Amino acid sequence: MKKTTELNSLYNNLNKIGTLDILTLINKEDQKVAHVVHNSIQIISKLVEVIVNKLSQNGRLFYVGSGTSGRLGILDASECPPTFGVSQDKVIGIIAGGDKAIKKAVESAEDNTKQCWNDLQSYRITNKDVVIGISASGTTPYVLGGLRNCQENHIFTASITCNKNSPISKYSDIPIEILVGPEFITGSTRMKSGTAQKLTLNMISTAVMIKLGHVLDNKMVDMQIKNEKLKQRAINMIMEMCHVSNKKAKALLEKFGNVRNAINNYDT
Secondary structure, three states: OOOHHHOOOOOOOHHHOOHHHHHHHHHHHHHHHHHHHHOOHHHHHHHHHHHHHHHOOOOOEEEEEOHHHHHHHHHHHHHHHHHHOOOOOOEEEEEOOOOHHHHOOOHHHHHOOOHHHHHHHOOOOOOOOEEEEEOOOOOOHHHHHHHHHHHHOOOEEEEEEOOOOOHHHHOOOEEEEOOOOOOOOOOOOOOHHHHHHHHHHHHHHHHHHHHOOOOEOOEOOOOOOOOHHHHHHHHHHHHHHHOOOHHHHHHHHHHHOOHHHHHHHOOO
8 A cells, every 4th residue: 555645745855944935835735635625525425424324313423543633533523512512422532542642642552453442342332333433544553453343343434544545444334535645744644634634524523413403504503502602602693593682682592591492482
């Protein structure tokens, strides 16, 4: 397997060029990423439909990864409850090395081919669930072992990688391969590869939650209202969707507790 993410950078002598030039070149490379992700929309769409079907039947979505990939999965999973009002156990991110690896790199953790399955089993995973392995290289042993065990136990698998025909893709029912090419700093997959993974995860979770009914028009009507900023956002949504004053919207929110209930129970 040829790892395009490990190819030599298109740029040389980075330590000798000016700050503005460094930033301009990084931005030039970043602009390529969204276009490459666009090339995978069809297969991402297929995965979204599978996830919607699974979650609508009380299944769960798991992201597994190590390093940057694992952190991106945790980031996306952690945003689903406050944004869409789903329970904490609906979308779950797991990182090699456990929670301590979120803040501090535990590089050796990714080499254990058995640990991912152990981690998934701690959540009592079943064939109602979906597991997405995230790995820029497509070779991470932690992810590879987890997906292999999932397939052996008839659990639906997918993957997000940045190399073609990787070992991880072979253990994925739906492999998403985002071919970003060489990184700005050779082999630094936290850069374009990480950006591609983040864009793809955003698309997956957002589309899934829309299809599950957690968005009305273009509004986060099921969002959790945990602070003053979100309270004001909720009031603004109610004002717009019910065509009422700020005072009335505030009263509706206080009475019904969230945006959806306020809208559904508003009597014109």
